[in-house]
Amino acid sequence: MADGVEVRHLGQHVDQVVEITGWVQTTRSHGKIGFVVVRDGTGAVQCVVAKKEASEEVWQTFADLTQETTVRISGQVRADHRAPGGHELTVTALDVVFASVDEFPIQPKEHGVEFLLDNRHLWLRSSQQRAGLRVRDEVEMAIHQFFYDRDFVRIDTPILSGAIGESAGTLFETDYFGDKAYLAQTGQLYVEAAAAAFRKVYCFGPTFRAEKSKTRRHLTEFWMVEPEVAFADSDDNMRLQEEFVSYLVQRAVERCADELAILERDSKALENVKPPFPRVSYTEAIAFLQEKGHDIQWGSDLGAPDEVAISDQYDRPVFVHDYPKAAKAFYMKENPDDPRTVLCNDLLAPEGYGEIIGGSQREDDHDRLLARIRDEDLPEEAYAWYLDLRKYGSFPHSGFGLGVERTVAYITGRRHIRELIAFPRMINRLYP
């Protein structure tokens, strides 16, 4: 088994006889010549069986193949322009490793979304799904590389916690030895603590929101990367974000050209994604939207159509910064130049992908933070340790959270973020 060849390396074995293992993607039979396309996880190759040249046994095995049968094939590698991928295999031996005992549900044709999600465990084998998840893998590797290269320390934050986070109504509750525990909806508060230990830190992991959202931009379980930097202000924070997002996008463009082609993503739309990104204050954004006829007043949060109208003005992601205090979380630092607002930013991706980052400078003053916790009626005891960070050598610091699925959806041009996670969790989907 170990001496087999991966399909992606077939070009190095032209005219040699090699063995491959994989799954039957399609078969086409013509009476005395047959074609079987085999996918091995690294690529797909067309294998040719000619009745005149193959043994009776090989011919009969070929005739019985069905979609997704697991096979082991030996054959001679030939360069042939008629074959997808440029190479094909002239079959000399063909063995069924495991039969595909029923009709494979997912056929090479259109299917409905519900059916595909019910069969997500099988849908993963499709070329566009494979391509999307490959880009995700590249982006995740790029995330770690970016921060490792800049001396950030990765901190793995807890998934189970007491009541702590942004707003209580959207937490998944679970039993914890007779007490209530909640699934994390952010690692931010914990990386704030770690920032005083390592200066530059980030966490990366799943996060859970019990929001009853039913949009193409929401999952109940999604992955988020959250850097936190000591002695960084809001402007430093936005500079880090534009450098970070540009790095992720360019990494995918450079290293996932094949995948983006399979996804029919025009990478020209991504080539402009380089610093600096445009910056629009919330107050400027409201003026712009009112001029465009949107029904919106200073003080209310931006809705999805508002965000689209703003991001449509630019060829790369755009920052909207310094939102009204009331529209944002309790831990954000008040803007000294305009106390109605806090030092924060969203990063809006182009083409209607919406908010891929939310970030802010954190409130570093103990008494102001305590006042905000009381204003919002949050359980003070649960935040005692968080307030401690402002008692023992407080420090200016900023950070942000980037949603992995939204970012990869934007990069790949997929409409719905549920395709960019292997097993999406949504309000009405816990299977498979």
Next chain:
RNA sequence: UGGGGUGUAGCUCAACUGGCAGAGCGCCCGGCUGUUAACCGGGAGGUUGCAGGUUCAAGCCCUGCCGCCCCAGCCA
């Protein structure tokens, strides 16, 4: 939660004004030596989401319920 849409064969969809429930793909059988979601001929495959109602007659009309999709809100 609100607005809009939708539910028919394993899958994707048709079925005129209420009048015999159909096609393509997949599957099975047969044919074909260069196919690219091959093609040609034949076959099997149905509680039209569920429960009521109107009617000589309901996939189609009415009422209720359920599922799903899209949009909005919430957010990354």
